Amino acid sequence: MNGGSVARQRDTAGLVDAEKRFYKFRLGQISDLSIALSQVSGGxxxxxxxxxxxxxxFDFNDGPAVASGSGSLSSNRPISAVLPSTETYFLEVTRDFTFSTMQYDITFNTTQYPGNLPTDPGSEPTTAFNLGNLSRGGRLDARDYVGTVDNNDLYRFTLTEAATVTFAKADIAGSINTEVTIYQDQxxxxxxxxxxxxxxxFGPQASTSLQAGTYYVLAGQFNLNNTAYSLSISA
Ligand SMILES: [Ca+2]
Ligand SMILES: [Ca+2]
Ligand SMILES: [Ca+2]
Ligand SMILES: [Ca+2]
Known part of the structure; x- marks a missing residue:
C-alpha cells in the first residue's frame, strides 16, 4: 500500500463463507495505518x-497480534498503528459467534513517513547500520521505525577527530519517547x-565531548510502542 485510502466494498464472514476472512498486504513505506469496518451488519x-x-x-507462529479493532452496528473501533515496510501483514476479520453472518465495508488508510535507510539496523555491533564517518561540521541522519515488530535499531559511526557531538532525536509519528543510548565497545x-x-x-537532544573512535547509538522503545523516529548526530 502506497498512501491514501483503499476501500473494499461489501465483504462477508459467516454462513456460506468461513467464519474468518484474511487480507494480506505490505506497506510501501513506514506508515501510520488505520483499518476501519463500516456499514456493518452483525459484528x-x-x-x-x-x-x-x-x-x-499466516500460521500459528505468527503472533501475538500487532493491533486489534472491532466493528458492529452500534460501535466501531478501528485499528491504528505506525508500522514498518519490512513486514508482510495479515488482517484477520472474525465474525462474532452471536451473529450467523457479518457483512461490512473495510477501509485501509495509510499516511507515509518514509525512512532513509536501505536496510533495517540490527541490534548487535555485527549487524549495526554503519552511518559512516563524522568530523567537525558534519552531520549524520537516520529515519526509521522501532516498536512491536522491530524492537530496536543499532547504529555505528566513526568520529575522525575529538569533538563535541550532539545527538538529537524526534518522534515523527506514533507513540512518543524513543530511547537513545550511546555506547562504545571498549x-x-x-x-x-x-x-x-x-x-x-533524555530530552530532544544532548551533547558530549568524545575522542576520535567508533561509537554505537541504540534507538529503542522499551515499552514497545510503535514509533517512526528521526536521529541526527552532529559534531
Ligand atoms: Ca508465517
Ligand atoms: Ca527499524
Ligand atoms: Ca531493527
Ligand atoms: Ca564490549
Missing part, C-alpha cells in the same frame, strides 16, 4: 499480525555491555 473483530516467521503464510568483543554505555538522550 466482528479485527486482528492484525505480521509474518514473524517470514514464510509468506573491550572490542562485539558485545555492548551495560558498563560500556556513555549515557542516554
Amino acid at each position: 466482528g473483530t479485527m486482528r492484525l499480525y505480521n509474518d514473524t516467521n517470514r514464510n509468506g503464510q 573491550n572490542n568483543n562485539n558485545i555492548l555491555e551495560l558498563s560500556e554505555s556513555l549515557g542516554s538522550v
Whole structure:
C-alpha cells in the first residue's frame, strides 16, 4: 500500500463463507495505518499480525497480534498503528459467534513517513547500520521505525577527530519517547555491555565531548510502542 485510502466494498464472514476472512498486504513505506469496518451488519473483530516467521503464510507462529479493532452496528473501533515496510501483514476479520453472518465495508488508510535507510539496523555491533564517518561540521541522519515488530535499531559511526557531538532525536509519528543510548565497545568483543554505555538522550537532544573512535547509538522503545523516529548526530 502506497498512501491514501483503499476501500473494499461489501465483504462477508459467516454462513456460506468461513467464519474468518484474511487480507494480506505490505506497506510501501513506514506508515501510520488505520483499518476501519463500516456499514456493518452483525459484528466482528479485527486482528492484525505480521509474518514473524517470514514464510509468506499466516500460521500459528505468527503472533501475538500487532493491533486489534472491532466493528458492529452500534460501535466501531478501528485499528491504528505506525508500522514498518519490512513486514508482510495479515488482517484477520472474525465474525462474532452471536451473529450467523457479518457483512461490512473495510477501509485501509495509510499516511507515509518514509525512512532513509536501505536496510533495517540490527541490534548487535555485527549487524549495526554503519552511518559512516563524522568530523567537525558534519552531520549524520537516520529515519526509521522501532516498536512491536522491530524492537530496536543499532547504529555505528566513526568520529575522525575529538569533538563535541550532539545527538538529537524526534518522534515523527506514533507513540512518543524513543530511547537513545550511546555506547562504545571498549573491550572490542562485539558485545555492548551495560558498563560500556556513555549515557542516554533524555530530552530532544544532548551533547558530549568524545575522542576520535567508533561509537554505537541504540534507538529503542522499551515499552514497545510503535514509533517512526528521526536521529541526527552532529559534531
Ligand atoms: Ca508465517
Ligand atoms: Ca527499524
Ligand atoms: Ca531493527
Ligand atoms: Ca564490549
